[in-house]
Amino acid sequence: MPLQLQLQHISKQFDQKKIFEDVSFTFEQGKIYGLLGRNGAGKTTLFNCLSEEIPVSSGQALLVDGETTRPVTNHDVGFVYSLPILPEFLTGYEFIKFFLETNRQAQPEHSIADYFAMMTLSTEDQHKLIKSYSHGMKNKLQMLLFLITKPPIILLDEPLTSFDVIVALEMKNLLRNMKHDHIIIFSTHILQLATDLCDELVLLHQGNLSTVSATLLHEPDFEQQIIQLLQN
Numbered sequence: 467m468p469l470q471l472q473l474q475h476i477s478k479q480f481d482q483k484k485i486f487e488d489v490s491f492t493f494e495q496g497k498i499y500g501l502l503g504r505n506g507a508g509k510t511t512l513f514n515c516l517s518e519e520i521p522v523s524s525g526q527a528l529l530v531d532g533e534t535t536r537p538v539t540n541h542d543v544g545f546v547y548s549l550p551i552l553p554e555f556l557t558g559y560e561f562i563k564f565f566l567e568t569n570r571q572a573q574p575e576h577s578i579a580d581y582f583a584m585m586t587l588s589t590e591d592q593h594k595l596i597k598s599y600s601h602g603m604k605n606k607l608q609m610l611l612f613l614i615t616k617p618p619i620i621l622l623d624e625p626l627t628s629f630d631v632i633v634a635l636e637m638k639n640l641l642r643n644m645k646h647d648h649i650i651i652f653s654t655h656i657l658q659l660a661t662d663l664c665d666e667l668v669l670l671h672q673g674n675l676s677t678v679s680a681t682l683l684h685e686p687d688f689e690q691q692i693i694q695l696l697q698n
């Protein structure tokens with residue numbers, strides 16, 4: 467049975483402002499979920515709650531692995547920020563080496579050079595200071611950590627938006643290759659990207675999550691229908 471992330475009756479409010487109300491939803495391993503919602507709908511807040519950056523007001527997130535069910539902790543979650551914060555004074559190689567040395571649980575299956583190759587970062591780039599990395603390279607470096615640590619849940623907050631077409635394609639292929647071992651959820655405003663990459667589209671609208679039927683994805687007026695759903 468695939469691993470499941472079960473949200474059970476999750477509510478979140480900031481002061482008087484309700485962001486989600488009694489959200490229950492199940493995400494499964496092996497699928498890429500695209501999370502769509504208007505500005506301020508609460509996509510980042512949902513990710514922050516799942517990664518324990520901020521507490522939920524009520525409800526719980528559970529990880530179901532066959533017979534075992536347990537609450538999700540921040541160790542289960544790899545969070546790819548749209549603008550990753552990395553030690554700029556190290557080279558990419560030094561950073562990964564340091565990461566491996568300080569994370570005893572990390573059991574690398576490949577050499578550092580191989581990990582860089584998997585992320586299509588060249589040997590020359592490995593030995594450059596992170597300070598000089600482009601946005602896309604920083605995201606790749608952050609993703610590389612998840613190839614090592616293999617968190618069951620990977621959340622990507624508006625990634626790929628500022629990537630050039632080649633890097634975007636590389637990242638898409640990487641996510642497709644990784645999806646069998648993870649539950650992958652990414653938020654985006656780009657409908658084309660969502661339909662292209664995702665196995666399921668999830669709308670976050672008026673404090674609730676709902677799936678968009680797969681048949682809708684292939685209808686000619688798909689975009690119009692999504693806009694209508696988000697406007698209601």
Ligand SMILES: Nc1ncnc2c1ncn2[C@@H]1O[C@H](COP(=O)(O)OP(=O)(O)OP(=O)(O)O)[C@@H](O)[C@H]1O
Nearest residue numbers: 480481483485503504505506507508509510511512
């Ligand atoms: N720490 C906080 N304290 C109070 N209000 C907050 C806090 N964080 C987020 N909010 C509010 O919660 C709402 C949801 O914000 P969030 O950033 O999750 O939306 P989003 O869907 O990611 O938006 P966008 O698409 O614009 O990135 C917004 O109204 C925001 O102002």
